[in-house]
Amino acid sequence: LLRDEIKIKTEMLSKIVRAVVTQSQSNKRALAPFMTSVRRGGTVTEATFQTQPYKLHRLDEPPSTTSICSRDDALLFYRQMQIIRRLESASSNLYKEKAIRGFCHLYSGQEAICVGVKAALRSQDSVITAYRDHGWAYVMGCSIVSIMAELTGRTQGVARGKGGSMHMYTKNFYGGNGIVGAQVPVGAGVALANKYLENGGICVALYGDGAANQGQLYEAYNMAKLMSLPAVFICENNGYGMGTSVDRASASTNYYTRGDYVPGIWIDGMDVLSVREAIRYCIDYCTSGKGPLVLEVATYRYHGHSMSDPGTSYRTRDEIQEVRQTRDPIMLFKDHIIGADLVTADELKKIDNEVRKEVDEAVKIAKTDKEIAVQELATDVYLNPVETTIRGTTPFDPYTHRRLSKVANLH
Amino acid sequence: MAISATRIAKRLSGVLSQSFSTSRAATASQLTVRDALNSALDEEMERDETVFLMGEEVAQYDGAYKISRGLWKKYGDKRVIDTPITESGFAGIAVGAAMGGLRPVCEFMTFNFSMQAIDHVVNSASKTFYMSAGLIHVPIVFRGPNGAAAGVGAQHSQCFASWYSQCPGLKVVSPYSSEDAKGLLKAAIRDPDPVVVLENELLYGTSFDVSDEVLSKDFVLPLGKAVVEREGQHITLVAHSRAVMLALEAATALAGEGVECEVINLRSLRPLDEETIVKSVIKTHNLVTVEQGWPQCGIGSEICARVVESPAYHYLESPVIRVTGVDVPMPYAKSLEIACIPQPHDVIKAVKKVLKIK
Numbered sequence: 185l186l187r188d189e190i191k192i193k194t195e196m197l198s199k200i201v202r203a204v205v206t207q208s209q210s211n212k213r214a215l216a217p218f219m220t221s222v223r224r225g226g227t228v229t230e231a232t233f234q235t236q237p238y239k240l241h242r243l244d245e246p247p248s249t250t251s252i253c254s255r256d257d258a259l260l261f262y263r264q265m266q267i268i269r270r271l272e273s274a275s276s277n278l279y280k281e282k283a284i285r286g287f288c289h290l291y292s293g294q295e296a297i298c299v300g301v302k303a304a305l306r307s308q309d310s311v312i313t314a315y316r317d318h319g320w321a322y323v324m325g326c327s328i329v330s331i332m333a334e335l336t337g338r339t340q341g342v343a344r345g346k347g348g349s350m351h352m353y354t355k356n357f358y359g360g361n362g363i364v365g366a367q368v369p370v371g372a373g374v375a376l377a378n379k380y381l382e383n384g385g386i387c388v389a390l391y392g393d394g395a396a397n398q399g400q401l402y403e404a405y406n407m408a409k410l411m412s413l414p415a416v417f418i419c420e421n422n423g424y425g426m427g428t429s430v431d432r433a434s435a436s437t438n439y440y441t442r443g444d445y446v447p448g449i450w451i452d453g454m455d456v457l458s459v460r461e462a463i464r465y466c467i468d469y470c471t472s473g474k475g476p477l478v479l480e481v482a483t484y485r486y487h488g489h490s491m492s493d494p495g496t497s498y499r500t501r502d503e504i505q506e507v508r509q510t511r512d513p514i515m516l517f518k519d520h521i522i523g524a525d526l527v528t529a530d531e532l533k534k535i536d537n538e539v540r541k542e543v544d545e546a547v548k549i550a551k552t553d554k555e556i557a558v559q560e561l562a563t564d565v566y567l568n569p570v571e572t573t574i575r576g577t578t579p580f581d582p583y584t585h586r587r588l589s590k591v592a593n594l595h
Numbered sequence: 596m597a598i599s600a601t602r603i604a605k606r607l608s609g610v611l612s613q614s615f616s617t618s619r620a621a622t623a624s625q626l627t628v629r630d631a632l633n634s635a636l637d638e639e640m641e642r643d644e645t646v647f648l649m650g651e652e653v654a655q656y657d658g659a660y661k662i663s664r665g666l667w668k669k670y671g672d673k674r675v676i677d678t679p680i681t682e683s684g685f686a687g688i689a690v691g692a693a694m695g696g697l698r699p700v701c702e703f704m705t706f707n708f709s710m711q712a713i714d715h716v717v718n719s720a721s722k723t724f725y726m727s728a729g730l731i732h733v734p735i736v737f738r739g740p741n742g743a744a745a746g747v748g749a750q751h752s753q754c755f756a757s758w759y760s761q762c763p764g765l766k767v768v769s770p771y772s773s774e775d776a777k778g779l780l781k782a783a784i785r786d787p788d789p790v791v792v793l794e795n796e797l798l799y800g801t802s803f804d805v806s807d808e809v810l811s812k813d814f815v816l817p818l819g820k821a822v823v824e825r826e827g828q829h830i831t832l833v834a835h836s837r838a839v840m841l842a843l844e845a846a847t848a849l850a851g852e853g854v855e856c857e858v859i860n861l862r863s864l865r866p867l868d869e870e871t872i873v874k875s876v877i878k879t880h881n882l883v884t885v886e887q888g889w890p891q892c893g894i895g896s897e898i899c900a901r902v903v904e905s906p907a908y909h910y911l912e913s914p915v916i917r918v919t920g921v922d923v924p925m926p927y928a929k930s931l932e933i934a935c936i937p938q939p940h941d942v943i944k945a946v947k948k949v950l951k952i953k
Contacts, residue, residue: 310695343728351726358694358731363718369684370719373691380647380673381696403684410679564729565763567787570819571866574763579904589729594787595645595696 231524239450247465251457265295296513300459308385315350324357338553365398375415394425414470443478453483631773635780650702686712693735703739721764741793749924754888760864771839773803778816821868827855830881835861845942876907890919
């Protein structure tokens with residue numbers, strides 16, 4: 185029985201690692217840049233890298249095979265990914281200390297996606313995702329403090345502690361959604377608004393490999409295609425929908441083709457620059473009226489589905505280690521940018537220390553900040569309340585509805 | 596500038612008709628509920644470019660029940676959108692459009708089909724403002740016919756008044772007359788929060804007297820405010836939507852026997868105008884609720900509970916009685932269907948029981 189178990193798990197391991205590894209066995213990925221720019225004080229100002237090969241569905245031209253990365257971008261992307269990694273790690277600890285309750289879905293391992301996507305987005309673009317949203321909230325503009333304080337349910341939280349892990353929002357970021365798949369048609373709707381208002385924006389709607397089988401996604405693809413909506417549907421395929429591997433949930437695991445009549449692209453989600461180039465391509469495509477695209481970004485999550493899931497009953501620790509050691513997006517990017525002389529190892533170390541400090545500070549605030557006053561539970565149920573009282577647990581102690589917020593999408 | 600007496604009278608009656616009974620209005624015209632809804636949509640679309648209509652058959656077919664007749668011709672593809680038969684998808688899209696800067700009117704061909712999309716109505720729309728601590732608002736209207744029609748069978752006859760009116764974050768209206776339909780739909784579209792408008796198919800073709808004010812482009816009714824359709828001192832009847840007609844018919848018959856019913860048309864289910872109900876019960880001391888939906892956890896149940904918890908309780912001379920639809924899925928056979936929906940004689944019987952008269 186043990187031998188069978190090992191056999192199954194080894195098979196699973198190789199399947200998953202194969203899915204994550206983009207290249208053929210002879211790993212032709214270029215580590216070194218083939219073109220550099222002016223050197224200045226030991227580092228260059230920009231370098232060109234090869235992107236990871238894309239797989240195309242109903243498209244002739246792929247996204248750019250090269251990506252120019254400036255020194256500033258290199259430092260920015262590295263910092264952003266490290267912040268998210270650190271933030272998620274801190275969240276994990278806070279959860280174990282019971283300072284975070286309920287659901288907590290961590291993004292560690294997937295950082296290159298939100299950082300790469302955001303790098304390509306313009307101010308008029310929007311994002312909507314599911315519950316693995318901490319990294320997205322960060323790149324879309326929520327501060328580290330506000331994210332951590334939301335997780336611990338305190339006043340300085342993104343939603344003053346009223347939302348929790350799965351419900352973080354900011355301008356042009358529509359959450360943070362708890363119902364699997366629901367965010368996808370909603371994202372198509374944001375794209376409809378973009379088209380209608382002629383604001384030139386696109387909407388990126390993310391979902392996981394688990395959500396990829398939801399019927400409402402196909403309803404959204406259909407309408408997005410019919411109406412040529414500037415929507416980019418992105419499947420963050422991390423190999424598992426909770427404890428169910430992709431092979432056990434999907435009759436077809438080629439998620440970038442699942443849009444059928446909607447063209448698609450498969451992208452190596454461990455390479456931040458590849459992701460960025462792909463989104464640039466998508467923006468170009470969608471804003472020229474060609475309609476939606478379905479992307480599949482191959483990635484991996486180190487933690488379990490959520491903090492309630494150890495993440496080791498359906499995959500081996502070896503598999504997780506393998507990805508950490510060979511495919512970690514931060515490690516890969518670090519190698520890139522140091523190898524290209526864009527940055528020095530010391531600079532990155534400095535960033536690491538700054539990040540650690542920033543996140544530690546945020547943790548401290550998240551733990552010591554107060555919760556909002558109980559009366560505030562009756563605040564902002566409506567933007568335009570008709571009644572001023574809200575019934576309490578008994579008719580004897582009603583609450584008073586109050587308006588407090590500054591609405592981010594007022595119209 | 597001399598103002599004619601007639602105009603003063605019309606003005607006055609317009610004001611009166613808003614707060615009292617529509618039948619008292621010195622009316623200028625007749626308007627069907629269908630036309631009332633149609634003009635509400637037309638006027639709001641003209642007034643605000645971000646308002647648009649989407650749903651099955653709303654554009655080129657002129658609407659399954661012709662509510663959107665002429666709108667596609669006038670406003671075109673951009674603003675009147677035919678959707679595929681995919682409620683979950685298009686309701687979600689409508690919610691996203693509302694988040695992204697538009698004011699969609701999302702039509703469900705009947706609210707029975709909204710069950711496929713109810714996650715979007717409740718989780719994506721109604722809860723978002725609260726979950727985001729007021730950052731993201733969703734100015735959307737979900738509208739369509741609700742409740743029993745005629746001969747459409749169990750799957751097409753459910754009343755969703757209870758389900759939706761239970762949810763904080765939503766506003767829910769249930770118009771009866773043309774004035775209600777126009778004023779409430781316009782108010783719903785202008786409202787920055789998600790609003791569910793529960794119309795009634797059988798009322799679409801019904802004509803009502805309307806004042807000039809109702810016909811004006813800025814006629815809106817306040818949400819959360821009921822209207823006393825008929826004043827009376829012996830007993831209060833509270834109803835919404837088509838049941839108001841039923842209550843009025845019963846009231847007319849009872850008046851012939853010397854029983855004067857005060858008929859309250861709720862207009863809104865959330866917020867529920869508790870104040871108007873309580874005030875009336877304190878006056879009449881007796882209450883019967885009338886609705887077409889199922890009895891358990893119905894609107895009547897809520898009204899009864901609220902009255903019992905209010906100062907009006909001590910004025911009650913009899914228990915509150917609910918008149919509701921029969922507690923079964925709706926059968927098709929005509930005589931059975933009729934038996935499943937409250938009729939005037941049911942209301943009359945309830946009133947007589949409550950008042951202890953024969």
